[in-house]
Amino acid sequence: QTAALREVTMALDWTLNTNHIGLVVAKEKGFYADAGLAVDLLPYSDTSSTALLAAGIADFAYLTSLGFMGAKAGGADIVALWATMQHETGRLVYNSDNTAITRPADLTGKTYAGFGSNWEAALIGTMIENDGGDATYDTVTLGTGAYEALAAGAVDFTLEVATWEGVNGTLLGRKQSSFAYSDYGIPDQQNGYIGARSETLAQAPDLVAAFMQATQAGYVWAADHPKEAARLLIATGDFPNPALVEGSLDMIAAGGYLRDGDTAVGSIDPERFEKMATFLFDTNVLTGAGGVPLEWPGTVSDWYDQSWMGQ
Amino acid sequence: MLELRGLTITTPARAIVRDLTLTLRADEVTALIGPSGCGKTSVLKWLSGILAPPLQATGTLFLDAAPITCPHPVLAYQPQQDALFPWLTIAQNAALGLEIAGLSRSAARARVAPLFGVFGLAGCEDHYPAQLSGGMRQRAAFLRTIVQDSQFVLLDEPFSALDAVTRLHMQAWLLARLAERPRGLLMVTHDLFEATGLADRILVMSASGAILRDIPVPIPPKHRSQAALATLRDTLKTLLTKDPFP
Amino acid sequence: MLELRGLTITTPARAIVRDLTLTLRADEVTALIGPSGCGKTSVLKWLSGILAPPLQATGTLFLDAAPITCPHPVLAYQPQQDALFPWLTIAQNAALGLEIAGLSRSAARARVAPLFGVFGLAGCEDHYPAQLSGGMRQRAAFLRTIVQDSQFVLLDEPFSALDAVTRLHMQAWLLARLAERPRGLLMVTHDLFEATGLADRILVMSASGAILRDIPVPIPPKHRSQAALATLRDTLKTLLTKDPFP
Amino acid sequence: MLARCLPALVLAALVLAVWEVSCAALALSPLILPPPSGVATALFVNRSEIARHAVATLMVAGLGFSLSIGFAWVTSVALYFAPLARRALMPLFVVSQTVPLVALAPLMILWFGFGLLPKVLLVILVTFFPILLSLLSGYRQTPPAFVDLLVSMGASRWTVFWRACLPAARAACLAGLRISATYAFVATIFAEYAGARRGLGIYILMAKNNFRADLVLAAVALSALLTLALLGLIHLVDRASQRGPQERRDA
Amino acid sequence: MLARCLPALVLAALVLAVWEVSCAALALSPLILPPPSGVATALFVNRSEIARHAVATLMVAGLGFSLSIGFAWVTSVALYFAPLARRALMPLFVVSQTVPLVALAPLMILWFGFGLLPKVLLVILVTFFPILLSLLSGYRQTPPAFVDLLVSMGASRWTVFWRACLPAARAACLAGLRISATYAFVATIFAEYAGARRGLGIYILMAKNNFRADLVLAAVALSALLTLALLGLIHLVDRASQRGPQERRDA
């Protein structure tokens, strides 16, 4: 490769984990370099990846589903290009020895370790109410400290990513149980969007296509070679517990999270996308400037764009 | 009668004062004079019980032949400058010594109250030191010292911060106070003319911290005109300047 | 000959000095004496061009009948205390005035170098002020002032921080320097006896900032024994203390 | 008074005006930099919500700062009377100031839960040392003549401390309080950031996560105001505790 | 020298020993509180990795602190000669100190990107004011007699400043440097936390999210060491720049 590589930055939603596997694979196996790109995976920091993307600090960003929807509703000119996880990986988790919790309705009056976004309240509140409970509970915003707090019994429940914290809990022998969102009236959704600014998409469609196709190749390879992918990821990051990475990738592969039937890896399902958006508007999670709930825009089909796949 | 015997004061480096012996009469003004750094302040501090490390001292003090330890109520010390506490009123400053000695606030205040007139401080009871002139501050400091009613008073350069006029006034005033109630006064001064004007006895210290001369001043205060003191002063001046250039 | 006419100095609250007029001869020592706060320092500061707000002044200064503005090289000012810069060596301190006047560092140094002997500072060139005794510091300050070679020198209580012995030494030393090279000296002092011992003329300022008396001292310095000065001193003492208690 | 503040007010107004105009001129996204008018509006619209969080912050900061003052005072007295303890403890206190709180705060939450304790501890950790240091330096600045005088009157060490050192340290102590007060709210918000139920720190975190830079800046402005109010309070305490007409030590 | 440090060293050893023993005795999970030996081991095992991050932090802190000193000095000179600017700017500088950085840092990253700029700006924001303040107070403490003397010699305002105010402010300036130095690394780590490619802040964040309290504490210890080294450096500068045998102003 003699031609100068084009520098591209990518912001992450959380510390490097198996959700990002395709990015690491594409980088390590030279898919990006083959596409003429030098991709810089920005370390996770206190500034959310969505904000980094919207502000133009990063060219692309890995976004939590709610991070994306919230910013989009707030007027950020960004667009989703990809959905990593074809099924919801998040779930509500609590300690099994906490006998006071058997169903979401029992969460009334309990303590929740949160991450500080509006969406959590809507999610949990809806789950409790749909289960016939009263959606009053105590929120302690702990961010990354939530999982240790739960393990220590300092809080009653939190939200986790099953393929990461869930696997970690199992490996550490933590007795934890969980509720699936979709069992309690939350529409099933895809998660782990990769987004770009609309402006980038408009001005450099080639770049977007090159980046996304290499990324897709990375995720495809990871889905096909979970063991090797695990090795690659362990080699790049500081993972105190390699078994976590291996177990997580096994679970992702076995659970069909990356590859859903015969749809292309990373494709966004318009139906589920719109359902989730509708849910968020209906529960007043999405608010605009001044904090007023937003009007349903009629359609959200322009919130995502997978035209790069066709090229 | 106060007798100091064999006082030696040392710094870690050297002895400042060596085997000094002196006697103070209960009704006599003694001036202590000598070159800077010869140890005058140190002697006064030892007598007041406030000589602090790194200075070390040995010596014995006798009150009417009985050994005493310092600080002792028979001795009142007045530091260089006036050392009035700026956050206390003049009345509170004046009552300080009595309160420390164990009197209640009101009892101390009552003891001090009648004296403001004589000290030229009537009406200033509730002023703060910063509101007074240098002379008034000095008188307030005297009031604080005097009200403790110690037989012996140690003064370290009491007038050095005052201007010529105020200094002359204060000297006359101090003599008047002593005439009313005689005390043993040991006064350090750098002012030759103050020493000759006030003291009954002048002790000249040498740079090596010994008493070089003990000069009585036999003229009663009211007869000390410039002419009467001229010879004494010439003697002192010759005595003090005969050492080589410092 | 330096003539100051109609100097008025005011604070926002009051006039300190009012319409003051005085004349300084180029070879005469003039002592300025008066109660604290009467404005002596302020007059010297105005002459040196350093009177700072909130003090305001009007007045004119004539050098041999020609009006001049201050600061002016013909006048050198030496502040109260020695004001030696602690971060400069004695040689650097002494050369300061020359450097400010535009001489190069080495030229200034060369001009100062031969004078250390006469000033009793030989060997101290590279010492820092903190390493010298009070008298040596005072002489270093004099060296810095004198080396500027101004015809008139303004001294504000030059010896007030010195002990009795050093003070006597320094007075004699200053007279010797003046005998070598006469200058016009205006010296503020609080020490009656210093004034009578050094000055050819004593100006007594009143508390209201006017020249109360202009007293010539017709006795040549070497004949000023205690006895010879006795009457003059009695006069001054009476003059200064006749005002009521300050 | 007004005339003294005028240049600062004019400059502040100018800064805000330039900010407002350039937001409009550059058509900056309010996600990135909202104009001051937007911040003011956000503050006004969400005032009750912000106030609820501000009250929580105020409580923690108030409790932490008060305890800090108390501890600093007690420690300063102890260290004044025990030079050995002073030499042993002061270096450790210095080291404690060099610890990056950003790393420690989450651990403290783990150790002490998310009640008042870790937050109050963090506020103390941040504000304790400047007060202690200025108290000790204040005691040291006691004119020795005052001490000598009291000792010569037969006063005990404690009396000397109480009557001379403590009043002499007043000005230095207030200077230390001013420094610490500047950090009291900042430290509280910081501690809340690592884990809390309520407080401006949580509010800022949520506003950030919901991409509401206007609310972030509104909370920032409020916390700056709270700090300025605390500094104002200290100024009043200074005035009220002043004995005599300006006890200047440089007179 | 050693004897002076002994009490502190003994106490530090004692604290570490108690910590170590109680970790073992209470069987504390190293996830929550690792023993000092664990921290030391972690520091040693990961030394090359940690060093790589520490170098990044060192660069940012060094650059930021140097610029801060430079700016503070230039500003102090400007403000010394322009009292109006002083009255206009100082209140704004005070307000700048009351802003909770925890809220500002992410915004700064959004405004200025992932490069050096926002981090250096944050370090300057934190360290600039104490230096400026102490320089200005140092200038103000110039004995008026020095100024008078120079003016009476015909010196210009600039000469007076250069020859009297600046040397007179040396001690005050170093005191300010000491305060600021305490915060230089903490501020850098803080800024890195909000966004950086490398640095101890990033390392701590990573360690924390990987539940490696031992690595967090190792990085904390290292950053404390860096701060102490900077303080030591300032001490050396102090010694080297000292003219004459202890120019004490309280003599």
Ligand SMILES: Nc1ncnc2c1ncn2[C@@H]1O[C@H](COP(=O)(O)OP(=O)(O)OP(=O)(O)O)[C@@H](O)[C@H]1O
């Ligand atoms: N704390 C100290 N440590 C070491 N040396 C000291 C200390 N205090 C005083 N000295 C030395 O002791 C000597 C005597 O000091 P002292 O203050 O008693 O002299 P003095 O006669 O009162 O001088 P002055 O006339 O200047 O007031 C001086 O040479 C001084 O340097």
Ligand SMILES: Nc1ncnc2c1ncn2[C@@H]1O[C@H](COP(=O)(O)OP(=O)(O)OP(=O)(O)O)[C@@H](O)[C@H]1O
């Ligand atoms: N900056 C100032 N602001 C207001 N008043 C001042 C200022 N400086 C001096 N004064 C007043 O001016 C008067 C004269 O002061 P000055 O220093 O000239 O007196 P002095 O005769 O030198 O006194 P001393 O003998 O104490 O040195 C004093 O009453 C003083 O209070």
Ligand SMILES: Cc1ncc(C[n+]2csc(CCO)c2C)c(N)n1
């Ligand atoms: C690996 C990983 N773990 C936890 C979070 C934190 N988090 C943020 S929102 C949310 C709810 C998901 O439904 C969770 C768990 C994350 N982003 N990535």
Ligand SMILES: [Mg+2]
């Ligand atoms: Mg003395």
Ligand SMILES: [Mg+2]
């Ligand atoms: Mg004067």
